[in-house]
Amino acid sequence: MAAQLVDEVGTNEFTMRLLAERLHSSAAMLYRHVASKDELMVYVVDRLLAEVTEAPGDKRPQSWQDAARRIAMRFHRALSQHPNVLPLLAAQVPIGPNGLAVREQTIGTLVQLGLPPRLAARAYTTIAQYIVGFAALESNSPTAAHASAIASYYRELDTDTYPHTVAAADALTGTPLEDEFAEGLQLILDGIDRARRKR
Amino acid sequence: MAAQLVDEVGTNEFTMRLLAERLHSSAAMLYRHVASKDELMVYVVDRLLAEVTEAPGDKRPQSWQDAARRIAMRFHRALSQHPNVLPLLAAQVPIGPNGLAVREQTIGTLVQLGLPPRLAARAYTTIAQYIVGFAALESNSPTAAHASAIASYYRELDTDTYPHTVAAADALTGTPLEDEFAEGLQLILDGIDRARRKR
């Protein structure tokens, strides 16, 4: 399957020829199933979004904050487990069936729990953007592959010319990334809550 | 210049050979100035970030909200003027000198106007993510190139299976994108403000 291969070798190394080889087939054969590599990538993204969909056994959320937090965590976890999909997600707006399903489920739940439809839609978009953006930031953390190159780059930074950047970096190094994610999310949820109360 | 060519032909059509041709040079010559195409793309992104830097003649912001809004608007405008740079910005964390300068200036201003350093750093990241995410969404609007393909895709959507998505789409079609951007930004600013007051 294409999604597995992306997980394994990453977007850059993913090749129609390599996928064909894995399937004991030929590259030309793939074009009988998909129109292009781009279309295939849409499917790969949609596979990831499938993991964000609500499971049937999930207990019902008690508040819209609860619901938003839960979907955000699922989304975040899916991206942690499939970090190689991130570049694809940043490049496309997810238009596959699961992408639409997640959107629909989430907005629906938020509306049901008291958020005005317009605000619910904006909330979903803002949160989704935050998750993807945070994951992009996370992939640049010291555990990532290109770490050494970027680390050496930052090492050259003067504390005098970039005092706040360096200070902030130090401050944030203290807190684990999981907490950071939750804190930033809370920032957004609070903003949504204030918008809700205003009307 | 590389940035101009990206603006003109887009990321996909941008080619070392084409750039060399524009410069009345050869592709091999480019590798005397840059190590790789990726490095060149870092410069292209940094050119855009240069437009986000504070101009010397700017009047001083009155509040951190004011400062944040102003930098967000500049960033947003730069992306509107160079939409082809967006895919690059989504793929890299901007590590060029201007990227660092914008970060430094912004966090510095926010701290000076009363935001705790940690919160200022997170605020910058969250807002930057929002801007890039919003631009990605905007590039999918009906004025964009791939509009017909995506439009036809959404046309197939059942109002029964995706009631909230369709309803939200209708609701949001009414408001101009500029207003939407400002509203979403306000959501985040409110969240930051609540975090500030809490401590």
Added chain:
DNA sequence: ACCTGAACACCGTTCAAGT
């Protein structure tokens, strides 16, 4: 020493030719 054309090792995609 500086620049280039041509080459290398790839791509995504297509298509004539086999079974």
Added chain:
DNA sequence: ACCTGAACACCGTTCAAGT
């Protein structure tokens, strides 16, 4: 009818060979 090897038209990158 289904599948494939080879080909096409490209890439980014390198390098021997020219000046």
